[in-house]
Amino acid sequence: MPVSRRAVIAAAALAPLAGRLVTAAEPLIRRPIPSTGEMLPAIGIGTSRRYEVEPTPDAVAPLKEAVKTFVALGGSVIDTAPSYGTAEDVLGLILAEPGLRQKVFLASKVDTTGRDATLAEFEQSLKRMKVDTLDLVAVHNLIDVTKNLAILRDLKDRKRIRYVGVTVWRDNQLDALEAVMKHETLDFIQVNYAIDNRAAAERVIPLAADRGVAVMTNVPFGRDRLFKAVQGKELPAFARDLGCASWPQVFLKYVLGNPAVTCPIPGMAKAAYVEDNLGAARGKLPDAAQRKQMEMFIDAV
Template sequence: MISRRDYLKLALATGAAMALKPALLWATDAPLELITRAIPSSGERLPVVGLGSSATFSSAASSEDQQALREVFQALVSQGGKVFDTAPSYGASEAVAASIVQEQGITDQIFWATKLNVAGRGGGTADEAQARAQIETSFERIGTPSIDLIQVHNLGDVPMQLGMLKALRDEKRVRYIGVTTTFPRQYQELEQVMEREPLDFIGIDYAIDNVTMEQRILPLARDKGIAVLVYAPFGRTRLWDKVRNHEVPEWAAEFDAHSWAQFFLKFVVAHPVVTAATPATSRARHMVDNMGAAMGTLPDESMRKRMIQHMEQLA
């Protein structure tokens, strides 16, 4: 639990207060509960907002100065966040993040989610030796005997690569396994894999203006007891373009949203099947702001409809 006063101290320390509405600064010092969700296959609970490592995070990881990413991880764990999603294909993200986590001594505080993607986004048959080498490289980078979660990235050669992950799970080297895709052309295949395979997780795209997953994928995840990580909860840059020059509606304070990032993230994590959203960022103040969406209350279904309608009305 973190108080509004403590939240603001951290926000001010990282410059995040500039992104927050003034109403939050005038709020009482009532405690804000950290919102968590259970992984269906185990009952382990995770904070509903974490950190991704594509996009701007990946760009920062590839630069010579990585101090910004050190501050991002400090902001993540200082507010109770722990889920970190990465992939070998995200440039230097996995290696740099592993180095920072070890340097800061927070390895035990991070839920590490990485991916296996030798086959690439085009699918097809993967080279088994290369896949095993990629997994072992992830182990060497992370420096732990067991990785929390490895998923087959973009459904690449699922029979071989997921089979490899199932064996690692049986050996207790990997705690959870899953598959991911953010490509509509793969949604049907994703459903088929969810139906036939013993998955712990899936990783998908889902946002306030992209609710296709509510039709079939999220209900299937609920029925199969599969945890859900959400990527691109901001529609990559789509939603930021939409709200440029617009203020967050005052009624968003009813569910403790005081910035557009919190507005978008609370919509996503309010869906009861979503386990966590992992937006990427390379700025500590954005990490603080994002984690604000994991605190307080969430919009109910009628409020979520109002949120959608509001976004549709913006010019």
């Protein structure tokens, strides 16, 4: 049976409300986009799966509450894609809330071939989300990457988008991603990276640091794989030393402990998950020795 985040959080016993309020008062850690120096809050929202609901007021209501809580607590980055089912339509309903769009760093993708098709997909994303511009558009899964990057750079020159990038989500794409990074000028990459999936940290993430590329990281919980691994386990001493109140905070602080990571984007479909996850972007982050200790712990469970 799948292990829910709710079950893991309950087992780990979140800190008392008073403690959470003190933590929430601390500012979020922010990281720069190397190509411009613009600062971003260090945790964003990913909309794959979690936001693929029927775009109706009732179905969208808890997601709207999550996004409003996210922004109220200092978050801004929301990542989506045309291929994420109804997610862009759902964001269109959420971002219609007065004043919300201006506070969000909105990222999407293109994943088709041919100039006309790619431009049509981009315009459709704008229409679905009811916006005029996007902050970031990336070539999804390196699809027709050279031609699509050229199209995105033209859109950037025309002020339709602000940043361009590329994405992958499987380890077997990392070699191809590395090759693209060596030959293209990028603002962002998005790559899979978690405490139990560290392949991207071997070459790709260091290369991003060398080339001045921002790094978004997806599936930081391993599609719930990590929750299953720690089910029923108490938080270890190193977690409490870092101020972690839950396992999700442990997993996210590990990712953020890599200074080349700009922003992990966990799925957050409930306001309570937003509050919990953003706790990882406050206070202490693990140093190299602590991160090694965290790796050893997870490798042994």
